[in-house]
C-alpha cells in the first residue's frame with residue numbers, strides 16, 4: 001500500500017491512538033489540535049479526571065504494543081462498592097477471576113498517547129490549531145491558530161475527524177452533503193466533578209480497588225481512584241427540578257443548589273459518609289463547570305475517500321457503561337484491521353462506517369439504559385437478587401449465559417450489537433423468573449435453573 005498523507009483533526013484520546021496506528025503502517029500523519037500542548041502545562045496541578053478503561057480499550061492499546069506502559073499508571077477496580085444513604089456498604093464484584101476495569105487519568109493517558117505518537121517520525125502534532133472548515137470535495141482543511149488567529153490550509157489525501165462529540169468535521173458533512181442523518185439527544189442530567197483528596201500520608205480514604213457508587217434513585221455520585229491516593233467523584237444530577245419528584249425528596253437539582261450552604265446541607269442529608277471526605281466540596285461545586293450529557297448518532301461517517309469520522313465525532317455516548325473511549329479505541333483497531341485488507345480508501349471508509357455503526361448505536365442505547373441501572377437499581381433488593389440469579393446461572397452454565405455487562409466490558413471479541421441482543425433476551429427471561437412465586441427463597445433451586453435453561 002502506498003504512503004498516504006493524512007490529516008487528523010483533534011489529538012484527543014482517539015486521534016492520538018489513531019495517529020500511532022496509521023504511522024505504524026507507514027503513513028504520514030499531521031494532527032491538528034485546538035488546545036495547547038497539555039504536556040507543557042502542569043496538569044497534575046489541575047483537576048484530575050479519570051476514566052474506566054476495559055478490555056476493548058486494552059485490546060486497542062495492546063495491538064500497537066502500548067498496553068504495558070499504560071497499565072503502569074492504571075488502577076484495577078474489581079467491583080462496585082455501593083454506599084447506601086444509611087451508611088451500609090455493599091460490594092459487587094464485576095466478574096469472576098478478578099476481572100477488573102481500570103481507572104486511568106484522562107489527561108495522563110492523553111499525554112502518554114501523544115508522546116508515543118510523536119515518537120514516530122511520521123507523526124506531527126500541531127497545537128493551538130482549530131479546524132474551522134473542511135472542503136469535503138477536495139479534502140482541503142482550514143485551521144485557525146488560536147494564539148495568532150492566522151489561518152492555514154492543509155491539503156492531504158484523506159482527512160479524519162477525531163475531534164470529539166462537538167465535531168467540526170461532522171458539521172461539514174451535515175452542511176455539505178445531502179441526506180446526512182444526524183441526531184443528538186441530551187439527558188436531563190448534567191455532571192459535576194468533585195474530589196476526595198488522599199489522606200495525610202497519601203493513603204486512599206475509600207477502598208482503592210473499586211468503583212464507588214452512591215445510588216439515590218434519579219441521580220447518583222460515583223468515585224474512581226487516582227494513583228496519588230485521591231478519588232475523582234462525579235455527581236450525575238438533574239439540571240432542573242423534575243415534575244415527578246417523590247414526596248419529601250425536595251427539589252434535587254443543580255438549579256436548586258444555588259449556594260454553598262444548600263450544597264453542604266444536601267450532602268449532609270444524601271451522601272453523609274462521603275461529605276467528611278470532601279473538604280473542598282463547596283468550592284469544587286461552584287468552581288467546576290456543570291457538563292451536559294449527549295448522545296450523538298449520525299450516518300454516513302464518511303464522504304468518499306476524503307473525510308471520515310472516528311471516535312466521539314461519529315458516536316458520542318453517555319458515560320454510564322464507561323465505554324466511550326473504549327469504543328473509540330476499538331474503532332482504531334478495527335479500522336487498522338480493515339486497512340490491511342482494502343486498498344481503495346473510499347471503499348474502506350464506507351465499509352468501516354457501515355460495520356461500526358450498528359455497534360456504536362448499540363452501546364449508545366445500552367449506556368443510557370445502564371444509567372437507570374446504576375442510579376436506581378444497584379441498591380434495590382429485587383435487582384440484587386436478579387443479579388445473583390444471573391451470576392449463578394453464568395457460573396453453572398458459562399457457555400449458555402454470559403451477562404450483558406460481561407459481554408460489553410470483558411469480551412472484546414463480541415460485538416456491542418451482539419451483547420445488546422443477549423441483554424434483551426436475558427432481560428425478558430429474568431422478568432419472568434422474578435415473577436415466580438417465592439423466588440426470594442428458591443432463587444438457587446433446580447426448579448429456577450431448569451426454568452431458565454428451558455427458556456434459553
Ligand SMILES: Cc1cc2nc3c(=O)[nH]c(=O)nc-3n(C[C@H](O)[C@H](O)[C@H](O)COP(=O)(O)OP(=O)(O)OC[C@H]3O[C@@H](n4cnc5c(N)ncnc54)[C@H](O)[C@@H]3O)c2cc1C
Nearest residue numbers: 010012013014034052131163164311312319322324325326
Ligand atoms: C463525565 C464523562 C465520563 C466518561 N467516562 C468514561 C469512561 O469511564 N470510560 C470510557 O471509555 N469513556 C468515558 N467517557 C467518554 C470519553 O471521554 C470519550 O468517549 C473520549 O474522550 C472520546 O475520545 P475522542 O478522542 O473521540 O474525543 P475527545 O476526547 O473529546 O477529543 C477530541 C479532541 O479534539 C479536539 N478538538 C475539538 N474540536 C476541534 C477543532 N475544531 N479543531 C481541532 N481540534 C479540535 C479537542 O480539543 C480534543 O483534544 C466519559 C465521558 C464523560 C463526559
